[in-house]
Amino acid sequence: MCSRYLGFFLLVWFPGALHAQSAALQCAAPSLDHGYFLPVKETYSHDTKLRYGCENTHKPAVEGWWAESVCQHGTWSHTPRCIEEKACIPPTIANAKYTEASEGWYKEGHIIRITCDKGYEHKDNIATAKCINGTWSSLPICERSMSACSEPPKVPHAVITGLDYQDLFAAGSEVQYECEDGYTIDGVHTKKSTYCLSGHWTEGPVCGGGRGPGTDLGGSAVGGTGGGHTSSAGGRRPGSGHGGTGTTSAGSGTRPVGGGTSTSSGTNEEEIQNAPIESCGIHPSIPNGEIVETREMFLKYACNIFYTYVGPKTVVCHSDGTWSDVPSCRATYCSVDTRQYRELYSDGVKYVKDGEGRKLACVKLDEWWTDHFSEVRCTNGRIRLSECCSWLTIKVSINLVLRNNVA
Structure with a gap:
């Protein structure tokens, strides 16, 4: 009896559940200001493609003058939207990141600062871009840094722990080697770190096994030479056997092992190395x-x-x-305080990039002066202003020249 009611319940419930699930996968028609889309429906099923365009003075918020969005599990792959033509869509810059706009696009005049990924640096030190009339000016490029390192060297009987494989490491990166079971660096330790300094890795470990510390490949993990020893000018042996010590001395100072820089002119002078x-x-x-x-x-x-x-x-x-x-x-610019020039229209301080020029408005003498301006140029940090003139003045001058030539 119970099974009969259960079967009846399942027959009633399943169609309703399937209908609810199907409705959840549908997308509502988008609200598209300044644009139009096809096909026009109230709802769209899963995987339906919607194509849209924008009216004059507007464009889609993605690349191209028309766009396509797909209904995916109840939401559009991107929200159909029309933005002003002078606005900019997010740029694509390899090996870099920047602050994304909450609206998904940037207004004209907006400036973004690019941060290069680890191991990369700004080419020509250009780190910003400005949205000008719908396009980005001077998009930065992130190129490989000269101080970055390629993958760490392979060490027999050891693996790198604590991070996934990568083929580029930023300066200052640390990776740690760990010897396989039965092998050690000095008879006791099984781990050692190496650092990326000035494009090169500091000396890594040598994992030896069975016969004593560091004997598998000869020498120790740090300093010395395989199976040898180091000695001072007086004949003292600071280390012997398989590996020696971490420094060599010859009466004129010490040499650090494992990268970094040092300065020394005598045995008692302190070594100068890079530190965190x-x-x-x-x-x-x-x-x-x-x-x-x-x-x-x-x-x-x-x-x-x-x-x-x-x-x-x-x-x-x-x-x-x-x-x-x-x-x-x-500084690679010139500044002009328009308030200090009687002939210029007072409009605050104006800036001009070195090697470039711009027009600054002049005070109009009467209503006949139109497009009255001064040509301002910046050369090697020095500013030069031309006399105020207008297109009317230029036209009159040209006519006078032509008239005199004819006469």
């Missing part, structure tokens, strides 16, 4: 610039618009607590 940037405290600031990338071993800067980057590409911290040389931002 936290060791140097407050990050140095530069006028008209800002820090755009912070890593464990270095800082990167970029200059504001109208300024050119001059100096080292990265700033590092030395082991003595001092910073390396910092870059500077050189």
Whole structure:
């Protein structure tokens, strides 16, 4: 009896459930201002393609003058939308990221700052782009950094732990090797890290097994040479057997092993190596610039618009607590304060890029002066203003010249 009622219930419930599931997969017709779409329906089933176009002065919020959106599980693959022609859609920049607009597009005049992925840097130090009349000006390019490293070297009887495979590593990156079972670096330890410094990896481990520390391939994991030893000028042996020590000395100073830089002119002078940037405290600031990338071993800067980057590409911290040389931002523009020129229309300070020019409005002497302007040019940081003139003045001058030539 119970099974009879259960079967009746399933017959009634299943069609309703299937109908509800089918309705959930449908998409409602989009609300498309300044545009039109086909086919026109109230609802669209799953996988239905909707094609749309926009009226004059508008364009789709994706590439092209017409667009297509697909109903996927109750939502459109992208929301059909028409934006102003002077607006910009998100740019595609390889190996980079930037702040995405909440609306999915950018208004004219909007400036975005590009951040390159790890291991890449801005080509020609261009880090920003501006939306001008529907297109992006001077889109930045992220190219491989000269200080980045390729994949770490293969070490017999060892694997890299803690991260997935990648073929490019940023400067300052650390990877850790771990020896396989039965192998060690020095008879005790099985793990060792190597670092990417100036495009090269510091020395990695040598995993030896069975006969003692580091004997599988000869030598130790750090410093020395295979099976040898190091000695000072006085004949003292700081290490012997399989591997030696981490430094070699010959009476004129020491040499650090494992990358980095050092300076020494005598045996008692302190070695200067690169250290994590936290060791140097407050990050140095530069006028008209800002820090755009912070890593464990270095800082990167970029200059504001109208300024050119001059100096080292990265700033590092030395082991003595001092910073390396910092870059500077050189002005590549001229400024004109229109309030200081009687002949110019007072409109605040105007900026002109070096090597470029622009027209500034002049004060009109009477109602007959039309398009009255001064041509302003910036050359090597120096400004030059032409006398105020208008197209009417130019036309009159041309007519006078022509008339005199005819006469």
